[in-house]
Amino acid sequence: MAQIQMKHVSKSYQKQAAVLNEISFSVEKGEFFILVGPSGCGKSTILRMIAGLEDITAGELYIEDQLANDLLPKDRHISMVFQNYALYPHMTVRENVLFGIVQKRAISKQEKKERLEKALELVQLQDYADCKPRELSGGQRQRVALARAIVSESPICLMDEPLSNLDAKLRSQMRTEIRQLQQQLGLTMIYVTHDQVEAMTMGDRIMVLNKGSIQQIGEPIDIYNHPANTFVASFIGSPQMNFIEATVMQQYKKSYLNISSQLSIPISFFPNKPKYIIGIRPEHLRLKGNPEDIQLNVIADLVEQLGNETIIGFELEGQKWKAKWNGQWTIRANEPMTLYLSKKEMYLFDADTHERLFYSYKDGQREKGGIIV
Known part of the structure; x- marks a missing residue:
């Protein structure tokens, strides 16, 4: 059963083009769902609409099978972790963590205390309860924001680029901690990022967005191996996929994709x-x-x-390409070298629509791929 579902949701502002176009997806209970895409693609807008911080222009939002378009934020049972942590500088860690539930009369003082102790233990901040945010490191401030989400005991947690202000080492550590917390607490988590490493390593499923439209939804490794179009293929993977235009050539009743004098690929389909x-x-x-x-x-x-790993760059028919190998290789710049490429590892895209094309065969079964066979 889907815990969150969007059906044909669009968002636009006055005198501006649509920010989101006909967005439809669902998130299952206990799933870690990633929204990934470049800045301005609509990721945070989707999150804010789910939280009730943005109105929906058209379409329907369901939370636990209940239509939630006009539901007040406080009635959605959702916690949210922001990019800037949103901590009150004059409050202690304890006060910041309890802020969201301190006014809830239905929760006794004893239960609040127990929730606080549990949340601080989970994020390893037991010894910092009386500290102010200015006394904490960036990673510790992020843990305070996480503890505030945990203490609310909301079944759904939204995260808007929570690690973008941290250094690379701390981001790697926090990725692991957030994923472990999500699994331990059984949260349904929707996580916004523009970082493909976060998307690939944390999510059960990824939704790739561009210019307000969904490009592809799937498991991380599926999206990597079978990108729907050139945008997904270039966005997921580092360095990004190399692209080059190929012209169909007929010779001796056979078809070839001709790229250059040294690269002409025989094909087994009718172009x-x-x-x-x-x-x-x-x-x-x-x-x-x-x-x-x-x-x-x-x-x-x-x-x-x-x-x-070792990465090299070179030029092919006026296009900048890159190659990558694990380990350390002794390669000097400006020296000729030979690279080898299997035809089975080449992806084919429509030159007009940029969508992936054709089929590959796996274990005798025909499956949609993007690999020339």
């Missing part, structure tokens, strides 16, 4: 358009290959040694 877009992930360009692999002779104009 119905003169041009396509080929996508290749950087990690699929290898330094060693098989006899049937396609070979690319390139000159690396960029070498990035990151310790755990």
Whole structure:
């Protein structure tokens, strides 16, 4: 049963184009659901509409099967963690955590105390109850905001880019802690981010947004392996997928996708358009290959040694490309090198719509893919 459901929801402001267009999705009870996309795509607006902080222009929002379009925020049983933590500087950690429930007469003083102790223990802030926010680090302030959501005991928790103000090491630590808390408490969590690493490592499912429209919904690894279009393919994955235009060429009753003098790919389908877009992930360009692999002779104009991986940049037909390998490789810039590419690891997209095309075969079954076979 869906705990949250949006049906054909749109949002627009006066004299402005629509911020959201016909958004429809559902979130199951206990699910960690990620909204990901570039700045301005409508992620936070969706979150604020669920919380009741923004009106819905058109469409329907259901919470626990109840129409919630006009439901007051306090009646939605939802907690929210903001990007800037939203802590009161004059209050102690204890007072900040209890702020949301302090006026609720239905909750006894003893129960409030028990909830506070449990929440502070979960976020490891037992020793900071009497501190003010200015005495805390960024990570500790974020934990206070989490404790405030926990103490409300709301079954649904919304998070709006909660880790964006933290450094890389702390973000990694907090990702793990938030995921563990969500699972431990059985929360239904909707989490907004523009960081694809957060999306890939934390979510049960991801919804990718762009310009107010849903691009794709699915499990993280599914979206990575089977992107719906060039936007999803470029947004999920680092470095992003390489793209290049290919022209159909007929020769000796066979069809080829021609990219350059050194890259012409035989295809097993009947092409119905003169041009396509080929996508290749950087990690699929290898330094060693098989006899049937396609070979690319390139000159690396960029070498990035990151310790755990090596990234090179090169140019192909005027396009900037990147290749990536695990480990440390001794590669010098401006020296010629050969890269190997399997045809089975190439994605094909419509040059007009940018949607992924064609089918691949897995275990004898035909399944929609994006890989040329």
